[in-house]
Amino acid sequence: MPAISMKVNGEAVCGDVEGRTLLVEFIREKLGLTGTHVGCDTSQCGACVVLVDGKAVKSCTALAAAHDGADVTTVEGLARDGKMHPMQEAFKDNHGLQCGFCTPGMVIASIDMVNRLGKNLSEETIRHELEGNICRCTGYHNIVAAVKAGAANM
Amino acid sequence: MENFNYYRPASVDDAVKAAKAKPDAKYMSGGMTLIPTMKQGLASPSDIIDLGALKNSGIAVGATVVIKAGTTHAEVASSADVKKAIPALAALAGGIGDPHVRHKGTIGGSVANNDPAADYPSACLGLGATIHTNARKIKAEDFFTGMFSTALEDGEVITAIEFPIPKKAGYAKFPNPASRYAMVGVFAADTAEGPRVAVTGAGAGVFRASALESALGKGFAAGSLTGAAVPAKGLNSDLHASAEYRAHLITVMAKRAVDAAK
Ligand SMILES: Cc1cc2nc3c(=O)[nH]c(=O)nc-3n(C[C@H](O)[C@H](O)[C@H](O)COP(=O)(O)OP(=O)(O)OC[C@H]3O[C@@H](n4cnc5c(N)ncnc54)[C@H](O)[C@@H]3O)c2cc1C
Ligand code: FES
Ligand code: FES
Numbered sequence: 001m002p003a004i005s006m007k008v009n010g011e012a013v014c015g016d017v018e019g020r021t022l023l024v025e026f027i028r029e030k031l032g033l034t035g036t037h038v039g040c041d042t043s044q045c046g047a048c049v050v051l052v053d054g055k056a057v058k059s060c061t062a063l064a065a066a067h068d069g070a071d072v073t074t075v076e077g078l079a080r081d082g083k084m085h086p087m088q089e090a091f092k093d094n095h096g097l098q099c100g101f102c103t104p105g106m107v108i109a110s111i112d113m114v115n116r117l118g119k120n121l122s123e124e125t126i127r128h129e130l131e132g133n134i135c136r137c138t139g140y141h142n143i144v145a146a147v148k149a150g151a152a153n154m
Numbered sequence: 155m156e157n158f159n160y161y162r163p164a165s166v167d168d169a170v171k172a173a174k175a176k177p178d179a180k181y182m183s184g185g186m187t188l189i190p191t192m193k194q195g196l197a198s199p200s201d202i203i204d205l206g207a208l209k210n211s212g213i214a215v216g217a218t219v220v221i222k223a224g225t226t227h228a229e230v231a232s233s234a235d236v237k238k239a240i241p242a243l244a245a246l247a248g249g250i251g252d253p254h255v256r257h258k259g260t261i262g263g264s265v266a267n268n269d270p271a272a273d274y275p276s277a278c279l280g281l282g283a284t285i286h287t288n289a290r291k292i293k294a295e296d297f298f299t300g301m302f303s304t305a306l307e308d309g310e311v312i313t314a315i316e317f318p319i320p321k322k323a324g325y326a327k328f329p330n331p332a333s334r335y336a337m338v339g340v341f342a343a344d345t346a347e348g349p350r351v352a353v354t355g356a357g358a359g360v361f362r363a364s365a366l367e368s369a370l371g372k373g374f375a376a377g378s379l380t381g382a383a384v385p386a387k388g389l390n391s392d393l394h395a396s397a398e399y400r401a402h403l404i405t406v407m408a409k410r411a412v413d414a415a416k
Binding site: 020 | 155156157158159160162182185186189190192193202204206228251252253254255257258332333334
């Protein structure tokens, strides 16, 4: 069994995994960080998106063993001193969620979007960039508004 | 997903040695195709040889554009050098899947997989690329041998893809809205040897459209393609589109690709 260690939300963690253990399984089942969701398990919905070394990836389509030494940020790692991340705040303020299942992936994907493309995002860019994140409740309209507002406040 | 042994070799030689020792082993690059395939039970390798530690990503532009196999779609899409030398290639990479897929998926994995609806094979064939492996160099014409099949031997690793720089080239795809894969994608290039047109998504594998190439011989402009067509016979027909519709889309996408060519 591969022994791995990584940094998750700033904390050093380690564990033994099977070859087939997915990164999302390690995060949810070994670390108990259940904010990262599994929506489809077919690599399409984006509910499982986390930042790995600063880049958004689908943690359901990544082997834990392949992430030995990685720096991972999940939705639990976004708040600072009890204050939500501006992108989380914007999803709340703009009613960018209904059931909330897609939200952790949406928030992480949106932060990644700002990291790559800057704070001033057009509606068209946001919609295009969210192609890998599926929401079955909101109809996306308020998500797009939330990303726009959150980006500006980051 | 069935369990497997996991290796992470540090050199191509070690990877090839490991693959030769284990007949049911599979290489993994980004895992964006391999992991979903294993989850569905369509592949259950005894061993995974992860190429992620080879440090085999990077782009070199000289007389040709050489992209190392482990370079991600995101790296190709955002490369200033690729955008300058072959803008159509950067645009193609930026249209693969979604941002998260592009952060992991690699050019080597995509070319090795040769999905009949994948984007990169059309650029390889459309530009007349050469596939470099640990053992040899293979022309795109000889590399893609049909649905999900290539000229790669057991244990052979792709190390880089080398693209000649065209006078200009464009890529247009009609994506399946659910998967983002090409229902039809056309890569059109004006090259030193004349026009080349490669089609993905429409057939059992990527192919050159000779009827469109000869039409473009009159001049590399969308207008030259009016009336030119690829016959529907033999094209894919499925719940997404009939063969006739795909044939129609080929000419439409070819015109868009030529219009967009830079
Ligand atoms: C949601 C989603 C949407 C997608 N949309 C698109 C799309 O629009 N267009 C498109 O073209 N693709 C699309 N893809 C596929 C994506 O581009 C994959 O990244 C790519 O096909 C495989 O690259 P990889 O690096 O992930 O390879 P892997 O999944 O790691 O490997 C794929 C295959 O290639 C072999 N292999 C890998 N590297 C090498 C090598 N160096 N030498 C020899 N063999 C090797 C492996 O053994 C395996 O059989 C999509 C994937 C997903 C999950
Ligand atoms: S659970 Fe990972 S993409 Fe849906
Ligand atoms: S809020 Fe329910 S899936 Fe998006």
